[in-house]
Amino acid sequence: MKKILLLFILVSITLLASPQDTEKKIYKTILSSIFPKKSTILVWSDNPQKQKILSEIKNVKIADSEEDADILIINKSYDINATNKKIFADGYLVFKHYKDDIIGGFYWQKGRPNLIFLKKNLIDHNISLPNTLKNYIEDYD
Amino acid sequence: MKVINKIYIFITLIIFLSIGFLYHSILKIDEQTKNNIEKILISKANYISKNVDEEIKKKVEKNLFETLKNNPKLRIWLEDAFSISVTPSFKYIYILYRDKSGNYRYLLDGSKEDKGEFNQRLNVDKERWDKAYDTKEVHIIMQNNIDKLFITYLKPILFNGKVEAILAIDFSTTLLYTINNAVAPIKKIFLYIFAAIFFLLFILIYQIILNIYTKKESITDPLTQTYNRNFLRDFLKNINLSKYQIAMLDIDYFKKINDNYGHKAGDYILAQTAEIIRDSIRPKDVLVRFGGEEFLIFFYKEKDKKTDAFEISQRIRKSLQDKNFSYEGVRIKLTASLGVVLKTGHYKTIHDAIKKADERLYLAKKQGRNKVVAQDKNSLSNSNNEYVSISDVKEALDHNRIICHYQPIVNLSSSEIVKNEALVRMIAKDGNIIYPNSFLDVIHNTNIYNDMTKMVLDIVFLQIRQYKSKISINLNLSDILNTNIYQIVLEELEKNKNLANYLTIELLEYEQIDEEILQERLLHIKSFGVSIALDDFGSGYSNFSIFQTLPIDILKIDGSIIKNINTSKVAFSIVDSIILFCKRLDIEVVAEFVHSEEILNIVKDLGVENGQGFHLAKPREKMIKKL
Known part of the structure; x- marks a missing residue:
């Protein structure tokens, strides 16, 4: 009886896989690629919804402040000059606005997940991405 | 009961199948409706794409990317034109081109929300978009993995036979939701029905298991765990x-x-x-x-x-x-x-x-x-005494393989044969003699037994007619009580009225008899002149009370008593008492199992009139009148 119940729950989860689950998987790939050697990645975000998604990723912890964080995932305008942290955009407009300083961005458009890494800024932060993500690196003008 | 159970199972099965069929029909209707909507939308998308294509070609003669890159105003004009076609069903209308890296980027976007910018990259299903690009044909993508999107319609835009971009129209799931919402309550009802069926099945299975367990308990002896x-x-x-x-x-x-x-x-x-x-x-x-x-x-x-x-x-x-x-x-x-x-x-x-x-x-x-x-x-002493089947006996009757052997009963004083006891035998197909204990039990309570009784009476009366000598036959008390056999006996006696007084019927088995009917029937038989003897008296269930009601002429003392008369005081006393008893009632006494001279002398001294046994004469195939 327990086995049947467990199977039922698993099937339900699979069928009900939401954009949040997809996003969680993408962020997990992004963060583990940027910090391949870190066992715990401290992330700061100004978006409470994003915090919730990120907190559910294994090896990821939400930092209390920007100073403690390994990476900042921003959704609103931010004083980029105040930090030398790695910054990742959580929306196309933010991505476009801070394209000179951020290492990349992830956003949804027309129901499709879009991921972009900015080549110049990756080099600046000395980040080398695995081959699986190489296709998402761009020289963005 | 079993038939009723089968009917129940059949009806239940029909109900389940009907519910299943109904559910299947609803799913089919649901699917057909969706297919029809899909066809209608695609047909509309064909018109829109045709108009868009015509509109672009009115404004751009060649080299679409370069022209739009250099003319932002044209881009705005075209996007505004496209946006007219955007409806709740056609959620996004946009044109993407494929860059040198194989990635897709916006040229135009007529969408009213989530609008892309010129040259902005959009992550699409490259493999399928490439297919539209390469085949130059309209391509439909079912969007199962994209939220709120139903179908993406792709139409290549060609300049001089070369694909320069792809016009994409994303159909929203609004209509689909409407259909789903309409069908959902029906589906829900079925879900409840299925849940109820499963719940009932679960209860049924539980009941069956419980029944099996209870039944097993009710048929098992708790002490020995054997069946009861x-x-x-x-x-x-x-x-x-x-x-x-x-x-x-x-x-x-x-x-x-x-x-x-x-x-x-x-x-x-x-x-x-x-x-x-x-x-x-x-x-x-x-x-x-x-x-x-x-x-x-x-x-x-x-x-x-x-x-x-x-x-x-x-x-x-x-x-x-x-x-x-x-x-x-x-x-x-x-x-x-x-x-x-x-x-x-x-x-x-x-x-x-x-x-x-x-x-x-x-x-x-x-x-x-x-x-x-x-x-x-009786069969223990006969080594070849295996049972025969009813059909064997029937066959023997049909082929006259039923015979009688005769053992003389001798007057102990004169040594003269007073009577012969007819002993029925069956001749097997191989000629062996089969004794009655091997076949009488088999045919007991069957019509064959009745036929056998008739045949023995026929044989005996034939012998009586031939030898004019007394013969006794054996019948069970229960045979007299059996109306069919009783009628056979009466018919035979009627047929041989003048010879009936030569016949003695020796009765066996004394347990549980209706003495009133028996008395009446025996008296009737006796009225023909037949003598009635009690066989094997002194063993088993025999008792003296039987003489109160039954008209007995002769009493045969059981061989098991006679054979011990020389060694057992008790046996001697029993025989002595029986003789005294019989003398008082004027009943003739026969001692069975006289197997030695010593026994012969003792029974003679005790006053037994007649004797029977191997010492006097063995059973023979043919009846004898003198020793």
Whole structure:
């Protein structure tokens, strides 16, 4: 009886896989690629919804402040000059606005997940991405 | 009951199938509706894409990317034009081109929300977009993985036969949701029905398991874990008699175990005995606790395999004899007696076969216990005395292979033959003589038995007619009570009225008779001049009270008493008393089993008038009138 119940729950989860689950998987790939050697990645975000998604990723912890964080995932305008942290955009407009300083961005458009890494800024932060993500690196003008 | 169950199952199955069929039909309707909507939307998308294509080509003659890159105003104008076609169903209308890296980027976006910018990259299903690009044909993508999107319609935009971009129209799931919402309550109803069915099935299965468990309990003897009489009742209803051999087992002197060691010890012995029996029989055999210390075993006769209940019964008997039972430190030894029926097919009903096993068990007890008896008392001495079938007897009757042997009854004073006792015999096909104990039981309670009685009477009257000498025949008291046989006897007597006074009927079996009817019928028979004798008196159930009602002329003292008359004071006294009793009632006495000169002299001295036995004369094929 327990086995049947467990199977039922698993099937339900699979069928009900939401954009949040997809996003969680993408962020997990992004963060583990940027910090391949870190066992715990401290992330700061100004978006409470994003915090919730990120907190559910294994090896990821939400930092209390920007100073403690390994990476900042921003959704609103931010004083980029105040930090030398790695910054990742959580929306196309933010991505476009801070394209000179951020290492990349992830956003949804027309129901499709879009991921972009900015080549110049990756080099600046000395980040080398695995081959699986190489296709998402761009020289963005 | 079984038919009703089948009907219930059939109706339930029909209901389940109907519900399943209805559900399947609704799913089919749902699917067809979606397909139709899909077709309508695609057809509309064809018109829109055609208009868009025409509009672009009105404004751009060649090199779409370069023209739009250099003319932002044209881009705005075209996007505004496209946006007119955006509806709740056609959510996004946009044009992407493929860059050198193979990624897709916006040229134009007429969408009213989530709008892309010129040259902005959009992550699309490259493989399928490439297909549209390469084949230059319209391509439809079912968007199962994109939230709120139903279909993406792709139309390549060609300049001079070369694809320069792809026009994409994303259909929203709004209509789909509408359909789903309409169908959802129906689906929900079915879901509840299925849930209810599964719940009922679950309860049904639970009930079945509970029933099986309860039934098993009700048919199992808790002490011995064998089947009980409840099981036997049902088992006997469905049993194919010929497929089993039967043994009835009784623990010898079981009462003593209870008396000496207590009932708990008795229970322990019963459980252990059952265990020993179980170990000796096969899984297909059936063990039933028949009574207190009585067990009934049904040995299944497997095809092509010899099943010998006698041999297995002997093994059980020996195992019980060899076993040292130990209860609370006390060593208990016991034995058991068994009555076995091998040819069950010869019995009319299973109850007759069980009764026969019980009789043989009684015989085993009588013979000193710790024995297995598989044959009747009289057949034990005949080595070739295996049972014959009903059809064998019928065939013998049809082919006149039924004969009589005759044993003289001698007047002990004059040594003259006063009468001959007719003893029925059957001649087997191979010419062997078969004795009555091998075939009378088989045909008992059948019409063959009636035919046999008639044939014996015919043979005897023929002999009487020929020799004008007295002959006695044997009948059971129950035969006289059987109206059919009684009628046969009367008919024969009527037919041979003038010879009837030569006939003596020797009656056997004294247990449980309706003396009133018997008296009436015997008196009627006697009215023809027939003499009535009581056979084997002094053994079994015989008692003197029978003389109060039955018109007895002759009394034959049982051989088991006569044979011991020279060694047993009791036997001597019994015979003495019987003679005195008979003299007072003017009943003629015959001593059976006169097998020696010594016995002959004793019975003669006691005043017995007539005697019968091997010492006087053995049974012969032909009747004799003088010794």
